[in-house]
Amino acid sequence: MxxxxxxxxxxxxxxxxxxxxxxxxxxxxxxxxxxxxxxxxxxxxxxxxxxxxxxxxxxxxxxxxxxxxxxxxxxxxxxxxxxxxxxxxxxxxxxxxxxxxxxxxxxxxxxxxxxxxxxxxxxxxxxxxxxxxxxxxxxxxxxxxxxxxxxxxxxxxxxxxxxxxxxxxxxxxxxxxxxxxxxxxxxxxxxxxxxxxxxxxxxxDSVSGGFIAQLTQLFSPDGYYMEGPYYHRFSLRPIYLFAEAIERRQPEIGIYELKDQVIKTTTYAVMSTAFPNGVLPALNDSSKTMDIKDEGVLIATSVCFKRYSQDDNLKSMAVHQDKVWVHGSGAALSDGVANAGELAGFNWGSLYLTDGAEGDRGGVSILRHRDVNKDDTMALLWFGQHGSDHKLHSALDHGHYDGLHLSLFNHGQEVTHDYGFGRWVNVEPKFGGRYIPENKSYAKQTVAHNTVVVDGKSQNNGDTATAEARWGESHFFVAGEQAQGMSAFIRDYYQGVDQQRSVIMFEIEGIAKPVVLDLFRLTSEQPHSYDYVMHYTGQIIRTDFDYQTESKLKPLGESAGYEHLWNVASGKVEQGSLVSWLHGQSYYSMVSSAQGGEVIFARTGANDPDFNLRSEPVIMLRQHGTNHLFANLYETHGYFNEAIEASTDARGQVASVTVLAHTDDASAVALELTSGKVVRVFVSNKVGVNADTESSLVVDGECVSFKGEFFIEQ
Known part of the structure; x- marks a missing residue:
């Protein structure tokens, strides 16, 4: 036949x-x-x-x-x-x-x-x-x-x-x-x-359109797709179904070898961005629940295993998915799992993925740490290009104004998270299941993300065309065993303001989980209001400062997403601040250096007459000035189990964070533990820094020099 x-x-x-x-x-x-x-x-x-x-x-x-x-x-x-x-x-x-x-x-x-x-x-x-x-x-x-x-x-x-x-x-x-x-x-x-x-x-011509043009133009050299993992995984289904058909009907095209195996490269890119629980990060317009069990990723896992590499990560993904594609490639993966013995959870390690067709438009960095109990800690820093193309019809504008967004994950859950898109997918009473109006007025706005808002406005004035003309730049990326770090710049997202975010993940003796130090530096010749925004899930357990709750709720502002945030409580801080909260069975603390500022507790839901937004808490650190360095330390600690009435180490071991100095050359901060021990961290701010770069700055009257991207003194 x-x-x-x-x-x-x-x-x-x-x-x-x-x-x-x-x-x-x-x-x-x-x-x-x-x-x-x-x-x-x-x-x-x-x-x-x-x-x-x-x-x-x-x-x-x-x-x-x-x-x-x-x-x-x-x-x-x-x-x-x-x-x-x-x-x-x-x-x-x-x-x-x-x-x-x-x-x-x-x-x-x-x-x-x-x-x-x-x-x-x-x-x-x-x-x-x-x-x-x-x-x-x-x-x-x-x-x-x-x-x-x-x-x-x-x-x-x-x-x-x-x-x-x-x-x-x-x-x-x-x-x-x-x-x-x-x-x-x-x-x-x-x-x-x-x-x-x-x-x-x-x-x-394979340039102006068609499948070949799609594969050669859509993805960065590292395989990243500008619209983010949510739409990236959606692209995998047509890619693999058509590629399989081409390989069977016209094998002479060599579709799986095209552009140095771009199909494999872009597949591994989306797989490797997943949180350890399989959920894909909510970059740009993205669901908070889409994960690697998606049909496109499922198909890709099986075909990659058959046509490219019998990778243990693919086997581990298949175990997580608990399914393979019903296809010859799925049979191969099923046999691979059966013959593999015990498999650890998938772990793509720490990585940096460039954005843009030429890899020159920023990117996304991810740090991962797996401890002896096989629990994974992950930090993600995004600084790529705006996730849309205004030359197309506006329905394709999926970009958010969130340069230098940070997401943290451990103990099987997001610690700090992105709001994601404003949409109730296929829920017909909710705007026909399409994007709700609040997707533009809140979810896309900078305040809906874990980054810094300047003067209460969104990055690039919330304008798509302006945003498309700008992207971040990698400062450094260092993967290591006990310590690793990533850093990036965005410039002129706010006129006259340069921003740099450096994230260091490292172990401190006596603390069970690696801590994450977040240094967000802003430089400007003019004074501004700076709001460091952090979204979390859970219940506030304690603070080390006084605050006043609002008896009558009012929105935090009138535009740029602030109109959708209730001002729930606030407090002035003189010598830094500490906020702890409980999420699941873990306690988390954010210890901040911000002096002479204000801590604001907010919640989504203001100016939302149709209850379209999820009600979620937000912490905001507000500072005023020209140059400022937010130094925040995230610590995971303790255990809580209400069923057996167990609670241990509800108070973390990091007591305070102090900025010692920050210049164009370097930044230095001190972490004081409850034991009295002091850990000092030095981070280079020099453009083009590498492992051989010498940096120096004056700390308490002493000139301190160090080599490399960062240095930790314990």
Whole structure:
């Protein structure tokens, strides 16, 4: 038989069949998909009309393509005739009505399809439906083939390639879905002309558009994607599904070797940004819950293992995912896990990923530390380019104004966190499941992130075009065993203000977890108000300063996101401050050097009449001046278990943090422990610093010199 399914040959399906009813990772994965399809079959086939984004009709069309794809693949594996009949009937019924549908009503600036309110969803429908069609085509009559291809798939291709030609060649994650959908559909119906458009773009130059252009232009040399991990993982599905189809139909292209294996590089980039619990960091418009169990990452894990490297991290990820892609590559990964013995949790180590197609537009740095109990501590510093492109329609503006954002993680949870996007995904009563208005007025604004706000305004005046013209620059990145550090600059995000953030993670004898020292330095010739913002989860346990609670709540400000923050309490501090809180079973303390300033306790929810925002606490350290160095020490300590009435070490061991000096050459701070021990930390502020750089500054009348990016004196 000459025609073969796109992603799974008949021989491969027969091999997967041997895993039915087994307890292997693949066997359980097949059983999970069979159960999902069996639960959906009794609902019957319904082809609804148009509806609100996130509403019933939208979700029914989505569930239809998901289960259509399942039916096609599982028919090949199980040979259950019910699955064949279901997939065939679904395709025929859509073919009968598709061209009779008028274009839907667009709910944003993304053009509408005939089924969905935006073409992105229609691209996804076509991709999955085409995969299902290729699984059952050999069982269809000539009349059924003609109906499905001429009245469903070819009109779909025409819609995307001709009607929306201006969007087809967009080098963006939406463009990825468009070219992958058309390319896979072209393969499924033996339309090589459409495949070529999908591969090489409408001009056929592999530069102005098409899959090759997407792969060679979207990602930095380190594989990072400007929109951040949330949209990055979304791009993996079309990349891998189309790449697998290309490799099987046109292996001479060598798609998996393109641009020094860019598919592998970009996959490892998104995998390696994940927190130790698998959740992806919320950079730019991002969910707070999206993790490596996402279908795109799941597929990528299996294919990377089969086509690139039998990496232990991939095996550990598969254990975390508790599933593999039901595919030949998933079978290989399942066998790899079965033969691996005991696997530790995945650990990509400390790393620095550049941003921008040439790797010259800032990036993201990550420090990781695994202790003897295999608990992971992680710190992430973001300073890349704005996550959008205003040349495209505004729906693609996913950028946030949060240069030098910091996220911390340990004990299986985020310690400080980003708010993420303002959106209730597919919750139709909440603005149709789309981005809520507060996404712009709060979530995108600088105050919604763990960085410093200057004069109560957002970075780059909250303007996309201005933000796109600027990006951060790496200062240093040092990975080590007992001590490691990262540092970056952003300049002129506020006119006349330069900002530098240096984060040092290191061990102190007698403290169970590594401490994280955060030095945020601001320099300006003019006086400003500086707000160091920190978002956390948990219950305040204690402070070492007096504060006054507000009997009548008022917003902290009138714009730039401050209008959405209730001023809950505040207190003046003269000699630094300490705030401790409880989250889960851990205590956390933030010990700050800020003298003569103010500590503000705030909470999201002001000017939010529809209760669109999550109610979350915020701590703000406010200072006034020209040059200022925020020196904050984060300590994890103690244990709490209410069920057994246990609480230990609720008070941390770091008593105070003092700034000794800070100049253009270096900064120095002292950490005083409750034992009386003093730890001094010196950090170079010199541009271009490396391990051989000499830095010096005067501390208490003494000139202190040190070599390298930073030096810790214990």
């Amino acid at each position: 000459s025609y073969q399914p796109l992603l799974m040959s008949f021989d491969e399906a027969a091999e997967l069949r041997t895993h039915l009813n087994t307890d292997s990772l693949l066997g359980r994965s097949i059983a999970t998909e069979v159960a999902a399809l069996e639960a959906y079959l009794p609902i019957g086939i319904e082809i609804p009309g148009h509806g609100e984004a996130g509403g019933y009709e939208h979700n029914r069309h989505k569930q239809n393509y998901i289960h259509l794809d399942l039916a096609g693949r599982l028919y090949l594996i199980t040979e259950d005739e019910r699955y064949l009949e279901y997939a065939k009937t679904m395709l025929v019924e859509y073919a009968k009505v598709y061209t009779s549908f008028e274009l839907n009503t667009s709910r944003d600036s993304n053009p509408p399809g005939r089924i969905f309110h935006q073409t992105l969803n229609e691209n996804m429908w076509m991709l999955y439906a085409s995969c299902a069609y290729s699984c059952i085509r050999h069982k269809l009559t000539d009349d059924e083939i003609i109906l499905i291809e001429n009245d469903l798939f070819r009109p779909m291709i025409d819609l995307f390639v001709d009607t929306y030609a201006h969007d087809f060649d967009i080098v963006h994650n939406h463009g990825l879905w468009a070219v992958a959908g058309v390319g896979i559909c072209g393969y499924a119906i033996n339309d090589q002309a459409s495949v070529d458009k999908a591969l090489y773009g409408l001009k056929g």
